[in-house]
Amino acid sequence: MLASVSNAVVLGFNSVAARPTREAAEQCNVEIKEYSIVYDLLDDVRALMCTHIRPPPNKALGTLTGTADVLQTFKIGAVGKVAGCKVLDGTVRAGSNIRILRGNAVVYEGKLLALRYIKDEVEQIDAGSECGMAFEGFQTMQADDRVEAYDPSGAAGDD
Structure with a gap:
């Protein structure tokens, strides 16, 4: 059938x-x-x-600059939960606005609190690289969540 x-x-x-x-x-x-x-x-x-159906990019967060998948999560002392991610396309920059999708449901919209490559704090991560991300006020990320990074300077209503 x-x-x-x-x-x-x-x-x-x-x-x-x-x-x-x-x-x-x-x-x-x-x-x-x-x-x-x-x-x-x-x-x-x-x-x-x-x-x-995956929701379209959120223009209120800015211009979509990159996407990443959460591969696994880690508990790190004072920081709390951190997402180990692989950037699929574009670029993720420190301070980006973030939207996290679980399946096709939006589970978080907020700020990227920390962006790390190995143990170093970095300004940006490009497609194909793995990194660690921590999010402001969000600790419930899971493997297979999709992270969308937005440049806040392109946010709708910033005129």
């Missing part, structure tokens, strides 16, 4: 799935949702879409 392979949910409006269809879906762990109210269907479609 194609829905099983693609982890899809089957949605029906003003219809009822036949028993053989329900049994096949159950065997393949495919969820079937049926609706008689179109607004309920639309609410669920919106909710499902939000889990699959």
Whole structure:
């Protein structure tokens, strides 16, 4: 069943799935949702879409300069939790505005508190390099979080 392979949910409006269809879906762990109210269907479609679509860059934070993935986290004495990251593209600069995404949900927007390469505090890290990052008021980062760095001088409303 194609829905099983693609982890899809089957949605029906003003219809009822036949028993053989329900049994096949159950065997393949495919969820079937049926609706008689179109607004309920639309609410669920919106909710499902939000889990699959990454939000666009936030212009209020500035100009997007780079992205990084959190590879793992470390507990460092006075600093607290630090993210070990790999910069995927662009550049991450000290003092950048930061947005952290977990899947497609924004879990943090704030400031980059510290940027380190090995044990040295650095001004910037370029694509392909690994680094350590600490964030202002945020300690719950996890492996596979996506970090977006923004140049605050390009923030919307700075005119």
